[in-house]
Amino acid sequence: MNSLAQWCFRRRRVVLGAWILALIGLAVAALGLGTAFKTAVALPDSESSTAYALLAEAGAGAETESGTIVWRTEGDAIDSPAVQEQVARMLADVTAQPGVEAVVSPYSDQGAAQVNADERTAFATVALADDADPEAIRSIAETLEAGSFAVGLGGQAFTELPSPSGGTEAVGILAALVILLLVFRSGWAASLPILTGVMGVGTSLLLVMIGSHALDVDATSLTMGALIGLGVGIDYALFIVNRHRKALMAGSTVPDAVALAVNTSGRAVIFAGITVIVALLGMFVVGLGVLTGMAQAAAVTVLFTVAAAITLLPALLGMIGMRILSRKQRAQLASTGLASPGKPTASGRWALLLDRAPRRMVGASLVVLVALAAPALGMRVGNADASSDPAGSPGRAYYDLMTPAFGAGVDATLVLVAEVPDAAAAQAFTELAEALPDVEGVASAQAAPVQPGQRIAIASVVPTTSAQTRETQDLVHTLRDGVVPDAARGTDLQVHVGGETATNIDIAAALMSKLPLYLGLVAVLGFLLLVVAFRSLLVPLVGALSNLATLAVGLGAITTIFQHGWGSELLGVGSGAPVMYIVPVIVVGVVFGLSMDYQVFLVSRMHEEWSQTRDNDRAVRVGVTETGQVIAVAASIMLFVFASFGFSGERIVSAIGIGLALAVLVDAFVVRLTLVPALMKLIGARNWSYPRWAERITPHLSLEGPSEPVAGVPLVVPEPVAVGATSTGPFASTTLWDGEQPRQTSEEP
Template sequence: MLIGLGVGIDYALFIVTRHRRGLKRGLSVTEAATNAVATTGRAVVFAGATVCIALLGMLILRLSFLNGVAIAASLTVILTVAASVTLLPALLSLIGMRALSRRERRRLAEHGPEPELPTGFAARWSAFVERHPKVLGAVALVVMAVLALPTFSLHLGTSDQGNDPKTATTRKAYDLLADGFGPGVNGPLTLVTKVDGADEKLALDNLDATLRTTEGVASVTPVTFGSGGDTAYLTVVPESSPQSKQTSDLVDRLREEVLPRAEAGTSLDTQVGGMTAGYDDFADIIVAKLPVFVGVVIGLGCLLLLLAFRSIGIPLKAAAMNVAAVASAFGVVTAMFQWGWGSELLGLGSAGPIEPFLPVIMVSVLFGLSMDYQVFLVSRMYEEWLETGDNRRAVRVGLAETSRVINSAAVIMISVFLAFVLSGDRVIAMFGIALAAAVALDAFVLRTLLVPALMHLLGGANWWLPRWLGKRLPRISIEPPECRAAHERLAAATDAEVADVLAEEERQRDVRDIPG
């Protein structure tokens, strides 16, 4: 539901905005809808493909319970893209000129078609970024770095009833047990082993005594044997709560130090189970597979952007921006839920560890959503670059024309995601806040500040592609046919001939040509 609402709002808003712009330019309803699908609709298809790549990347982890999440979410995105490029233009044709407000229709009838030039705050901000790219880029980097700092203290583990709101009956029962019998009683550890003969039973008795003197152990139950006498288990109650780092350290101590010494010279092979041990093992598996997962998602996403924009710099910047957005979103989640900054005020319970499966799903979704804005912003810049060959103008016009729409879509998405915090469920609230934080940072810091600042600093290098690579890449273009023709003329010219090729293109200058 989160993903469907998020991408659905984005895709529809961008296509409708392009359609309305066509109507204001004097195009017929059919022509405006066709042009919107041929331009922004292409960006929607590419953006949806990147989201699906990020989501289906979860299949690499080979964790069966995530396969359903990956496939269901990908189907949601595919159907949303399909509706955006088929049902949406059909509905736009149905409502006709009513896609414009009454005042806009009246102005169109009285004054005729007028080009919609970027004005207001969006145009002023775009010019401001063009004048001060170094300072603004540095400010954006500092903001993202500061927000990402809590990520380094991320602790994956189990949240339990101790993290429920204080008014919940489960939390009251948890606190009563902890007060009366110690916090460890809410999450005891279970030690199980196979037993062969009397020597092993004697060793188990000695193990019982050793465990009672182990640091971090509050109590140990007597050894219990199975009906056949070949299996035995005992319960260890830690001194600390199930979700605490001390309990995780106790699990490691038992496995690496206490049990190997106690089992020396016997055939015992004691396994440590229980809530904390299970979640720690699961977290270790996730962490071990996460680099491969992130690498595959980033690699495939960059490959798709390379095919779309035929540039080396654009995919690399997109990957760096996506990593920054994910790291900062994790920092916000860590500060709020692990450190407890405001979680009680929101009715989400006390501080605790982050669920082990959360990073995987969050990385998938956040990479997908972050790539959306990159595609929409850069595709408009790319159109302008192919038309003019002027990087400063391309970045300025692209930011001025898309920033308002990107910010509007971001505000709507943030509102949708934050609404899920009202569910009162800690895990769902984590998703909602992480996605809201990532979208806010992505839209208001990265795409409207850091990305254009970097593109101004890099100049024409943004669009550089080695000639040998350009010949081997298939032509899967994100731009409309007329821009593609201009691109082919531009690519056919040598660097010395580019100015002459552009000079032959007779185009009327407007206010967008004025630097700054």
């Protein structure tokens, strides 16, 4: 690392030019090639996927999507000649659009059930091929609104897909800049972490756009990459800049300070980045294509932000020189050659408070964590439907038109696909179709008669409730576990309950069944990584368990806000609804990586002090004193960056952003700076115990770099004051000396 830092410093213009050329080259390539984002359609093995396979075998709906155009008249009867004439013209224009395969008018014999005269409402169904343009059809349908009509479009074909964040991240970046200015009092010191993070994110996202031609990557992967990359990228650069500034204030030259920062904090950045990447790639165990694509994109972004932090940032630090310090700090160095030790900082006073009352701190932390994590026990995963869309949105307008006239479950239709190998099975299916309307929760059901020789039969079931409700989920289980088996008993009839609603239920069940495996995987992974880093068993155990607590807090926050709706409307995403099934997995992966980051930066400083003094209490105090401020600043930056995505207006992105923001906030202030040091204080020197047999087989990994003395100022660390002792202030302080020169200990790793 030292050689890399020196090389980047000496050839700083070459490094900066290489990054700029890479950015420009990738931008040109991305503009030339365009993007080929696509949503992975592979489904986990389930009853609904079997139903889709049978439908494709029968040639029904394999390459088409269905949508609905609904209208309500304000004055005229819904079936009046004038209304029918206007609607007929509109539907004729829709039918003429490329990719429109079929349109069923409510004024035809086939669509007779699509009219509710009492509510003056009717709808048409539209079947679209892949090459159809839903927006062009939407524009045609909305021409009816020029008259006395209210029009809405919905269903799978007209569902508006999530869009990129729309620039909300700029608010988070601006907030990060303000925080850094307040802390560093230097424009360059505040700007460099942001410039480095943005450069890493920008180049990586351009590469993702190009890679979309080769891999199945969803368009929302760009938003996920930006969300995660900006958060970690700014933080990683912040840790290195902070270490560099402290070295300069201790009297180091610019080249030496750059080398020291990269050789210490840079090591921790690489380790932290690897943990985030591994956690993201661990999503492969879930086995869902859309998640895999997002994880790959986010992992590439984190990789580039780490690369920027250890190559581009040293080059920029070399160019800026002493201007990374404030004017006051530069003036002090010019006059004295060293920064004054100063008084104990807020983090130092907090460290002393932890030292005095560790049991109370542990108890208070656990109460907070349990209270915030408890709602996660009631989390229900699924897919939000139009009933929870924000008031005034196209989806909500469609729902408000359809529901009064045709029921809440009209767009939650279940498709029963049956294999009927013989006459007995066909008769059993006919009897099943006749009995379906009497099943609790079924609004209506219909099925075409089974013809002689027909091997696949289809029935549709409309629930009384919308797709996102627990009642509809219960209906699916009732059909699968009771109604269908009873109807098929004694025959070879095989019936599979499918459709979009059942598919979402199956995907949610598949993901949640693998979430414990994923949680266990990241917990074990975190434990092993910390064992290698710190050669201890208890410290990694505390870290792994506290990581799980942070994960539970993130999931609890999402459940409270987005499922129970406590504030979701303020975020512009509508009312409460089930948590989208990909959200818990993404939050678990990202929060694990970020928790590991703070654990590494905190404990590595403790480990460095323990290695030099063999005093556990002092190691804990030094760790909190030295890293407390930078962890608090880093968490505050992540809070604003992640929270800015919460106002994107897109439910999934908002849930992930808010969940990560609150999890990081609690992790930094409650877990890392309170619970972990308090526990380590109580455990004592046993924190650092390590079996001899494990020592022999564990690879050596240094996160602190070589412990060479560096000329500088003594570290002021608050020390407990014994009864009867005198002190010139509210806190006594001690200075660590290494021979005749003060030993530099005022930097976090």
